[in-house]
Each structure stands twice: as structure tokens, then as C-alpha cells.
Amino acid sequence: MQHVEQYLTTNASRFEEELKTLLRIPSVSADSxxxxxxxxxxxxxxxxxxxxxxxAELVETAxxxxxxxxxxxxxxAPTALVYGxxxxxxxxxxxxxxxxxxxxxxRDGCIYARGATDDKGQMFTHLKSIEAWMKTVGKLPVNxxxxxxxxxxxxxxxxxxxxxxxxxxxxxxxxxxxxTSQFAPGVPAVTYGLRGIVAVEVTLRGPRQDLHSGVFxxxxxxxxxxLARLIALLHDDQNRIQIPGFYDDIxxxxxxxxxxxxxxxxxxxxxxxxxxxxxxWGETGYTTLERRWARPTCDVNGIFxxxxxxxxxxxxPSFATAKITCRLVPNQDPVKIVKALExxxxxxxxxxxxxxxxxxxxxPACAVDTKSPYIxxxxxxxxxxxxxxxxxxxxxxxxxxxxxxxxxxxxxxxLLGWGQNTDNLHSPNEHFRLADFHRGIRASxxxxxxxxxxxxx
Numbered sequence: 001m002q003h004v005e006q007y008l009t010t011n012a013s014r015f016e017e018e019l020k021t022l023l024r025i026p027s028v029s030a031d032s033x034x035x036x037x038x039x040x041x042x043x044x045x046x047x048x049x050x051x052x053x054x055x056a057e058l059v060e061t062a063x064x065x066x067x068x069x070x071x072x073x074x075x076x077a078p079t080a081l082v083y084g085x086x087x088x089x090x091x092x093x094x095x096x097x098x099x100x101x102x103x104x105x106x107r108d109g110c111i112y113a114r115g116a117t118d119d120k121g122q123m124f125t126h127l128k129s130i131e132a133w134m135k136t137v138g139k140l141p142v143n144x145x146x147x148x149x150x151x152x153x154x155x156x157x158x159x160x161x162x163x164x165x166x167x168x169x170x171x172x173x174x175x176x177x178x179x180t181s182q183f184a185p186g187v188p189a190v191t192y193g194l195r196g197i198v199a200v201e202v203t204l205r206g207p208r209q210d211l212h213s214g215v216f217x218x219x220x221x222x223x224x225x226x227l228a229r230l231i232a233l234l235h236d237d238q239n240r241i242q243i244p245g246f247y248d249d250i251x252x253x254x255x256x257x258x259x260x261x262x263x264x265x266x267x268x269x270x271x272x273x274x275x276x277x278x279x280x281w282g283e284t285g286y287t288t289l290e291r292r293w294a295r296p297t298c299d300v301n302g303i304f305x306x307x308x309x310x311x312x313x314x315x316x317p318s319f320a321t322a323k324i325t326c327r328l329v330p331n332q333d334p335v336k337i338v339k340a341l342e343x344x345x346x347x348x349x350x351x352x353x354x355x356x357x358x359x360x361x362x363x364p365a366c367a368v369d370t371k372s373p374y375i376x377x378x379x380x381x382x383x384x385x386x387x388x389x390x391x392x393x394x395x396x397x398x399x400x401x402x403x404x405x406x407x408x409x410x411x412x413x414x415l416l417g418w419g420q421n422t423d424n425l426h427s428p429n430e431h432f433r434l435a436d437f438h439r440g441i442r443a444s445x446x447x448x449x450x451x452x453x454x455x456x457x
Contacts (some may be wrong), residue, residue, distance in 0.1 A: 003136040004445050008128075012438055015128050016111070018048075019437070020104040022086070022120050023113040029064055029087035029154045038064050038150050041086040045127075045148050052131035054146065064150030068166075068257040071134070072143045078374075078451050079143035081172040081411065083122030083401055084179065085152035088115035089426045096428035097290035109434055116432040117419035122178035122440065123148060125418060129444035141452035145170050152179075155361070156401060163408045165177060171457055174374045175405045176447070178440065180417030183393055185266060188386045188443075190378050191415035193293065193394035194402060196328035196365035198338050202227070203321040203356040210306075210315040221352035223320040224305045230348055231322060234298050241298045241326075243344045249331040253286075253294050260392050260428035261289045297327040298341075327396065334362040363400040368412045377450035378414045385443035418441065 027041035028034040042058060042065045049056035049069035051255035056069035064087065072079070089193040091114045099105035104113040115121070126146070133140045147170070149159050163170065183189040211220065222325060236242055268288040272280055282291040305320030306314035326337055342357045349355045370392060382390040395415075402413045418440030424430045 001446065001449060004132045005442070007132045007136045008438070008441055008445065011128075011132075015124075015441065016434065016437070019111070019121060019124050020113075022124065023103055023104040023111070025116055026091075026102045027087050027115070027150065028090050029151050029309055030090060035064075036394070038087055038097045042067050042148075042150055047088050048127050048131075049146060052127070053134040053249075054130070054144075056146075058312075059162060061151075061162065063158050066150070066159070066162050067146075067148040067333060069146040070144065071130075073139055074141060074143050074452070076456075077142045078456055079145065079171065080174055080451060081145045081147060081170060081405070081409070081446070082126045082176045083405070083413075084126065084146075084148045084177070085150065086123070086148055087150045087153050088118070088120065089153050091428070093428060095368075098429055101428075101430075106434070110431040111434055111437070112429055112431040114430055116430050117144060117181075117407055117423040118425040118430065119152070119179045119186045121432040122418050123439055125178060125437065125440035126176065126444045128441045129448065132441075132445055133448060140227055140448055142448050143447075145172055152401070156404075159401065160404055160408065169407055171275055171408060172409060172411055173454075174451070175402070175409075175411050175413030176416065177399070177402065177413055178416050178418055178456075180395060180415045181398060181419050181421045181423070182417055182436070183391050185420060186386075186388060187265060188382045188388055188390040188439075189393045189417060190375060190382070190390050191393055191395050191417060192286050192370050192375065193330065193367035194365060194392075194399055194415070195296070195396050196291070196332065196334060196363050196403065197325055198328065198334045198341075198362035199323070199325045199360035200338060200341065201321065201323050201358040201360065203358075204230075204305075204349070205316050205319045205354045205356065206352065206455055207316065210318050213314040213316050216316050219313075220316060222316050223349055224317050226350055226353050227303065227305065227320040227322055230345055231300055231303070234344075239282055240284070243298070243337070243340050245340050246296065246298075246337065249333065250296070250329055251331060253290060257294065258287075258290065261287065264289065264391060264393070292396040294329060296329050296332060296429065298324065299326075300324055327398070328365045330365045330367045332365060334364055338362065358369040363398055363403045365398075366402050366406060366412075367394070368414075372412065373454045374412070374414060374451065378447060381446035381450045382416065383445050384446045385439045414447075416440075416447075418443070427447055 001041035025041045027038040059066040101114040206223040302323040306317035
């Protein structure tokens with residue numbers, strides 16, 4: 001590792017300049033006006049892979065291209081599949097940025113630009129660590145596939161097909177993704193669990209048109225009233241979800257995990273204060289972190305119907321709609337949950353109302369065995385780079401590709417976040433601490449050495 005470490009130190013400034021070059025490319029996958037820019041970002045990543053000695057190609061899809069690079073020169077050693085994305089969120093609102101979103105600017109030790117943390121900066125750490133090994137040692141201690149896509153921010157529509165079509169070529173032992181965060185500044189983390197999600201839309205329809213509430217009120221069912229009633233029935237007074245069978249398949253949170261969470265440097269009261277809230281809420285019997293990471297939810301994300309303008313309008317609305325998502329925990333089946341939710345709402349729907357139910361996207365939750373030797377390797381690598389033992393955490397959000405890698409390739413994924421939750425991901429003034437950028441590169445470089453010590457199953 002000595003030569004690799006020296007290479008990282010010597011080339012640190014160049015790494016930053018190359019990252020700035022990538023960040024200047026406005027690869028907004030959701031905006032077709034930037035299709036050319038998105039392709040330029042893919043070509044930049046391709047050139048990086050080729051320049052460090054990987055066999056690499058640009059894979060055309062029905063949307064934005066996927067970049068695949070590989071080095072398979074370590075027979076008998078584990079194979080890691082590194083995943084990342086080069087597309088970014090739209091920069092709006094532009095007037096909230098202190099410096100332009102696509103003009104990378106360094107302030108107070110941070111690099112500010114759209115994509116700095118999510119995910120160009122974090123993805124780039126793995127490219128630079130691979131480069132360091134290839135340029136100094138001439139080889140890696142493990143085999144690698146690097147898959148970088150350009151549609152993560154718009155649903156990864158073409159990734160599943162690519163992985164399925166190339167499952168033999170991409171055969172690996174473990175996935176590596178850096179698209180999460182440390183727990184806090186100076187507190188690096190290995191994320192071993194993510195919640196899943198299902199999303200649905202429910203519309204209640206009553207009369208064929210809005211009606212005068214003085215003439216018809218009280219004699220026909222009001223869709224807005226009835227939707228509010230159905231929503232209220234989703235939780236009891238202990239904030240437990242009332243969908244039959246919702247909790248049936250969930251294993252209890254272990255004492256070890258509850259102890260891990262309790263020891264984290266987290267002040268629930270201070271956290272609520274930052275949010276402008278004076279009291280917490282949630283399922284009785286669980287702490288804030290347990291609720292956020294390890295318990296399922298059922299949330300109304302939006303509700304609309306009836307008159308929305310200024311002043312009163314005395315009507316019985318003709319319809320009302322709610323958008324609902326459930327965050328899921330391991331062992332919950334998204335298909336089963338959606339069917340149970342639909343049945344619950346239809347069973348409770350009153351006469352005189354027609355219920356329309358639309359099933360949206362979804363993915364299962366996932367959790368990695370914390371005793372896995374791959375987790376152990378990641379902890380050692382992070383300890384070496386950050387000079388701090390990483391904590392073990394879950395996260396409340398969903399990263400669908402993690403479930404995809406398990407379903408299609410049969411592998412678990414190491415979620416190794418180098419950024420912070422406060423880096424303004426998806427918001428104006430997104431940034432990445434340069435110290436964390438370089439520590440992430442070092443941790444990645446150590447990871448390849450540590451994974452090489454793992455005996456393949």
C-alpha cells in the first residue's frame with residue numbers, strides 16, 4: 001500500500017481538478033435539453049476508465065448510456081462490482097445557489113456544485129483508487145466490474161435490462177456503492193440496511209361534477225370527506241398501521257442493533273428543533289432512529305380535491321386524490337403490501353363513492369449480514385482511511401439498485417458513504433468536503449486490499 005498511498009498524496013490536486021471537469025458537465029438526465037451533456041459525462045467516465053487501464057465500453061440503451069469497465073486479472077480473488085451514476089438532479093431553483101451550480105467552487109474546504117456528493121464525487125473516489133493501484137502496482141488485488149449509469153435520477157429504467165442481459169459477464173461476489181453518507185462529521189459509517197418502498201395513488205369519485213353544497217350537501221357522499229376518513233383509519237392511536245397483515249413478516253429488531261443505535265451520537269430533541277418541530281411522533285415503543293431506519297411507515301405524500309382558490313366556494317367536490325407511500329423493512333413483500341393496502345381501502349370505502357387505485361413503483365428493503373467478511377473488510381478499510389472505527393447504521397431511504405443487484409446477480413452490497421446528510425443533496429448549494437473526498441479515495445484503495453483477504457464462498 002505504500003506506493004498506492006504515495007500516489008494518492010502526489011496526485012490529490014489533480015484528482016480535484018478532474019472532479020471539477022466532471023462537475024462542469026450539466027448531465028441532468030431528466031431534461032432532454034441536456035441529453036448531449038449527459039452523453040459527454042458518460043464519455044468522460046469512459047475516458048477515465050480507459051486511461052487507468054480498464055477494459056471499458058460505452059453501452060447504448062434506450063435512454064442514456066451505461067459505462068462498463070472491468071479488470072479481471074486476479075484469478076481466485078473476489079470480484080467486486082462498483083456501481084455509481086454520472087447523472088444529476090436539476091439545479092433549480094437557480095437563484096438559491098451562492099455560486100453557479102455547474103461552476104465548481106471551493107469554499108471553506110468544500111467543493112460546491114450539483115453532483116458534488118450525489119453521485120459524481122463519491123463515484124469518482126472509486127475510479128481514482130483503482131487508478132492508483134493500476135498506475136503503481138500495475139494490477140489490482142481483486143477483480144472489478146465498474147458500472148456507471150446515467151439514469152439513476154429518473155428511475156434507472158434501462159439498468160435492470162442491462163444487468164439481466166449481462167448477468168454472466170458481470171458475475172461478482174459483492175457490490176460496492178458510495179451513494180449514502182457518514183453518520184456525522186468524523187463519524188464514518190457502514191450502512192447495512194435500507195428500507196424499501198411502494199407508491200400508490202388513490203382517487204375517490206362521487207358525483208360526475210361539483211355540486212352546490214346547500215342543495216346537495218348531506219345527501220351525497222363527499223369524496224374529500226371520505227378520503228380524509230380513509231386516511232385517518234390507516235393508523236391507530238398508538239400510530240400503528242392498521243392494514244391487515246402489514247407487520248406479519250417483520251422480524252423483531254435485535255438487542256444488538258438497538259444497542260448500536262442507542263450509542264450513536266444523536267440528540268433527538270436537538271434534531272427536532274432543527275426541523276422546527278417541538279415533539280416527535282411515531283409508533284409507540286421505538287426511538288427516533290429505530291422509527292426512521294427499522295420500522296415501516298405509511299405516509300400520505302399529497303392530497304388534493306375540491307376548491308383550492310382564494311375565499312370560500314360552497315361545493316361538494318366530485319373527486320379527491322391522495323398519493324401514498326409505504327416504507328418497508330426487510331421481509332416485507334412489496335406486492336403483498338400493495339394488495340393489502342388496496343383491499344383495506346376498498347373494504348372501508350362507503351357507498352356512493354367509486355375508488356380508483358393505481359400501483360406505482362416499488363422495491364423491497366434489504367439488510368446485509370453484519371457478520372459478513374465483506375462487511376469486516378469494509379470496516380478495516382474505513383478505519384485505515386478515516387482513523388476512526390465506522391459505526392453500523394441503517395438508512396430510512398431506498399436505493400433500488402441494491403435490491404436489483406441481489407435479485408439479478410445474487411450479491412449483497414457494501415454501502416460506503418463518504419459524504420454527509422448535510423451536503424444539500426438534491427438542493428441548492430450541494431457540496432462535498434474535500435477532506436472526505438480524499439479519505440473516500442484512500443478507504444476505497446484499502447478496500448481492494450482488504451477484500452482480497454476474504455475467502456470466496
